[in-house]
Amino acid sequence: MKKTLKTIVKILSALVALLVIGVGGYLIYAYAQYHRLPDALTQTVKNPQTQQVELGKNYKMMTFNIGYGSYPPSFNFFMDGGKDVRAYSKKAVQSAINEDIRLIKAENPDFGNIQEIDWQGDRSRQVNEPQMVRKALSNYSTVLTQNYDSAYLFYPVTKPIGKAKSGIMTYSKYQITDSTRYQLPIETNFNKFFDLDRAFNVTILPIKNSDKKFVIFNTHMSAFIKDQKIQREQLLTLFDKMKKYVKAGDYIICGADYNHVLAGKAHPELTWMKPFPTAHLPKGMRVVAPTNAPTVRSLDYAYEAKNPKNTFGIIDGFLVSSNIQSLSVKTIDNQFKSSDHQPVLINFTLKK
Numbered sequence: 052m053k054k055t056l057k058t059i060v061k062i063l064s065a066l067v068a069l070l071v072i073g074v075g076g077y078l079i080y081a082y083a084q085y086h087r088l089p090d091a092l093t094q095t096v097k098n099p100q101t102q103q104v105e106l107g108k109n110y111k112m113m114t115f116n117i118g119y120g121s122y123p124p125s126f127n128f129f130m131d132g133g134k135d136v137r138a139y140s141k142k143a144v145q146s147a148i149n150e151d152i153r154l155i156k157a158e159n160p161d162f163g164n165i166q167e168i169d170w171q172g173d174r175s176r177q178v179n180e181p182q183m184v185r186k187a188l189s190n191y192s193t194v195l196t197q198n199y200d201s202a203y204l205f206y207p208v209t210k211p212i213g214k215a216k217s218g219i220m221t222y223s224k225y226q227i228t229d230s231t232r233y234q235l236p237i238e239t240n241f242n243k244f245f246d247l248d249r250a251f252n253v254t255i256l257p258i259k260n261s262d263k264k265f266v267i268f269n270t271h272m273s274a275f276i277k278d279q280k281i282q283r284e285q286l287l288t289l290f291d292k293m294k295k296y297v298k299a300g301d302y303i304i305c306g307a308d309y310n311h312v313l314a315g316k317a318h319p320e321l322t323w324m325k326p327f328p329t330a331h332l333p334k335g336m337r338v339v340a341p342t343n344a345p346t347v348r349s350l351d352y353a354y355e356a357k358n359p360k361n362t363f364g365i366i367d368g369f370l371v372s373s374n375i376q377s378l379s380v381k382t383i384d385n386q387f388k389s390s391d392h393q394p395v396l397i398n399f400t401l402k403k
Contacts, residue, residue, distance in 0.1 A: 087234065087237075087248050088197065088232065088234070088248065088250070089234075090233055090234040091231055091232070091233060092231065092232040093229065093230070093231055093232075094194050094195075094196055094230040094231060094232055094252065094254075095194070095195075095230075096192055096193075096194055096227045096229075096230060097185060097192065097193045097194070097195070098185070098189070098191065098192050098193060099192050099226070099227065100190075100191070100192045100223065100224060100225055100226050100227070101226055102224065102225050102226060103225060103226050103256075103257050103258065103259040104225045104226075104256050104257070104258050104259065104265045104401065105258065105259045105260075105401075106258060106259075106260075106261060106401045106402070106403045107400060107401070107402075107403045108400065108401070109378065109398060109399070109400050110161045110162065110398070110399055110400070110401075111158065111159070111160045111161050111162075111396060111397070111398050111399075112160050112161065112162040112163060112164075112267075112304065112306055112369075112396070112397050112399070113155060113158055113160040113162075113163040113164070113306070113383075113394050113395065113396050113397075114163070114164040114165075114166075114269075114306030114307060114308075114367055114368070114369065114394065114395050115151065115154070115155070115163070115164070115165055115166070115367075115390075115392065115393075115394035115395070116165075116166040116167050116271065116308040116347075116367060116390060116391075116392035117147070117148070117151045117165055117166070117167055117168060117180075117389070117390050117392070118147075118167050118389075118390035118391050118392060119138075119144075119167045119168065119169040119172060119174065119175040119180065119215075119217060120138065120143075120144040120145070120147035120148045120151070120169070120175055120178060120180055120389070120390075121137070121138035121139075121143075121144060121147070121174060121175050122147075122350065122387075122389075122390050122391040123139075123143065123147060123388070123389065124353060124354040124355070124356075124386070124387050124388065125353045125354075126139075126350065126353065126391075127350050127351060127352055127353050128350035128351075128391075129207055130275050130350075131349055131350035131351050132349075132350075132351035133350050133351050133352065136174070136207060136210045136211075136212050137173060137174045137175075137176065137210070137212060137213070138174060138175050138176050140176060141176040141177070141178055143176075144175050144176050144178040144180075145178055145183070146389075147389040147390065148178065148180050148183050148184070148389075149183070150385075150388055150389035151165075151184075151389050151390070152183070152184060152187040152188070154383060154385060154389075154394055155187075155188065155394075156187070156188075158383065158394075158396055160396065161223070161224050161225065162221070162222065162223045162224070162225070162267060163191075163221070163222045163223075163306075164219065164220070164221050164267070164269040164306040164307065165184070165219060165220040165221075165222075165269075166219050166269070166270075166271035166307065166308045166392075167217060167219075167271060167308075168180045168181055168184065168195070168217065168218060168219065168220050169215060169216065169217045170182070170216050170217075171214070171215070171216040172213075172214065172215035172216060172217060173203075173211075173212065173213025173214050173215060174212050174213060174215055175215070181193075181195050181218075181220060184220065184222075188222055190224060191222040191223055191224055192222065192223045192224075192225075192226075192227050193220060193221070193222045193223075194220065194221045194222075194227065194230040194252065194254055195218055195219075195220050196218050196219050196220070196221075196230075196232045196250060196252040196269070197216065197217075197218040197232070197248075197250070198217050198218045198219060198248055198249060198250055198271065199215070199216070199217060199218075199248035199249075200215075200216045200248075201214055201215050201216075202214065219250075219251075219252055219269045219270065219271055220269075221252060221254050221267055221269045223254070223256065223267070225256055226256060226257060227254055227255065227256055228255050228256065228257055229254075229255050230252060230253065230254040230255065231252070231253050232250050232251075232252050233250060233251055233252075233253065233288075233292060234248075234249075234250055234288075235249035235250055235251060235270070235272075235273075235285045235288055235289070236249075236281055236284040236285055236288060237249050237273065237276075237281060238276060238277075238278050238281055249270075249271070249272070249273055249285065250270070251268060251269065251270035251288075251289055251292070251307075252268070252269045252270070253266060253267075253268055253292065254266070254267040254268075254269070258302070258401065263299070263300055263301050263302060264296070264299075264301045264302070265301070265302045265304075265401065266296045266301050266302065266303045266304070267304055267305075267306070268289070268292075268293070268303070268304070268305035268306075268307070268370070269305070269306060269307060270289060270305070270307045270308075270309075271307065271308045271310075272285050272286070272307070272308065272309050272310040272311070273285060273310060274310045274322060274323035275322055275323065276322055277322065279325075282310075282311075282322075282325070283328070286309075286311070286328060286331065287331065289305070290331060290332060290333050290336075293305070293333050293336060293370070294333045296372075297333050297334070297335045297336060297372060300374070301372070302372055302374055302375050302401045303336065303370075303371070303372040303375070304369055304370070304371050304372070304375060304397075304399070305369060305370040305371075306368075306369050306395070306397075307367070307368075307369075307370075308347075308366060308367050308392065309327060309366055309367070309368075310322075310323040310324070310366055311323075311324070311325055311326065311327040311328070311366060312324055312325065312326055312327055312364050312365060312366055313327050313338050313340035313365050313366060313367075313368045314338075314340040314341070314342050314365045314368070315342065315345075315364060315365045316364070317364070318362055318364065321349070321362065323366065324362070324364050324366060332370065335372055335373045336370050336371070336372055336373075337370070337371055337373065338368065338369070338370060338371075339368060339369040339370075339371045339377045339380050339397060340365055340368035340369070340380065340395075341365060341368060341380050341381045341382040341395055342365070343381050343382055343384070344381075344382040344384040344393065345363035345364055345365055345382065345393070346364070346365050346366060346367035346368070346382050346392055346393050346395055347363065347364055347365070347366050347367065347391060347392050347393070348361040348362070348363055348387055348391050349361045349362040349363075349391075350391050354386075354387045356386050365382075367392055367393075367394075367395050368380070368395050369395070369397050371397075371399070374401070374402050375399050375400070375401055375402065376399060376400045376402055377397060377398070377399050378398040378399055378400065379397070379398045380395065380396065380397045380398075381395070381396055382394070382395055382396075383395070383396055
């Protein structure tokens with residue numbers, strides 16, 4: 052009997068030791084793999100266009116968080132209280148991206164911003180989403196900016212989300228002279244492995260017969276972040292960069308997923324639906340947001356159009372300088388067919 056107990060104890064001790072070695076080894080790997088890209092990185096403009104933006108003309112711009120092609124109406128996400136982790140299949144991701152492309156082509160915007168576009172992502176079944184979008188939007192210049200390149204995240208333990216490269220993309224029918232990626236503040240404790248890296252992109256377009264510039268900002272702010280100070284610092288970092296262009300008299304528009312409520316009811320109990328700090332916007336900038344339909348749904352439940360249980364809000368939209376006249380803004384209500392977000396469209400003019 053004693054011999055049997057000793058054997059059991061040895062086996063259990065060996066298993067515990069292996070577990071400790073495994074967990075320790077993973078933590079070493081995660082810390083070793085973790086990195087942030089340097090600040091102020093010049094970005095590559097693919098498929099450059101030559102036509103220049105003009106003052107006094109009407110233009111159309113779309114901003115759309117495509118949810119890395121992984122959030123159809125039936126999807127509920129583990130970080131939002133649901134159960135699903137990775138996209139259902141490679142085919143499902145491709146189908147969602149094709150639907151996103153259809154929406155873009157149907158509206159035919161002059162400019163556009165995309166958030167949460169993946170490549171080399173386990174969660175999005177290794178679909179090269181930028182490649183699909185670029186191939187379909189062959190008459191646009193594109194700038195792809197990396198948000199993060201994560202190590203393999205062994206979380207949830209029973210169904211890990213894995214590795215991912217993800218970012219934001221800006222596309223334009225008009226000439227782009229340069230584009231730059233800037234860092235955003237993030238948490239520095241262990242939570243950084245879940246928020247990874249964050250950035251915003253500034254893309255510069257020359258204006259015909261003018262010494263001013265048309266400046267497009269694109270960003271995707273942190274959602275599941277516990278430190279509200281970091282959330283505030285992210286927005287203030289974005290605002291500070293805008294001041295430079297406001298002071299120069301340039302024309303500025305930021306189409307983004309702010310993970311703050313731009314219009315309608317806020318939900319402070321959620322980390323990603325607190326009120327937007329409009330009072331802290333730089334002088335000369337304003338919020339332009341839709342009110343006809345929500346731009347986002349929560350992922351704690353699947354979306355059922357006839358009897359939805361989700362929380363809805365307006366967290367996607369535009370920040371616009373006073374020298375841009377906004378003619379109209381609306382949510383393209385697609386019943387969350389391909390993402391947990393819906394695209395937002397603005398019609399505007401650069402004032403003479």
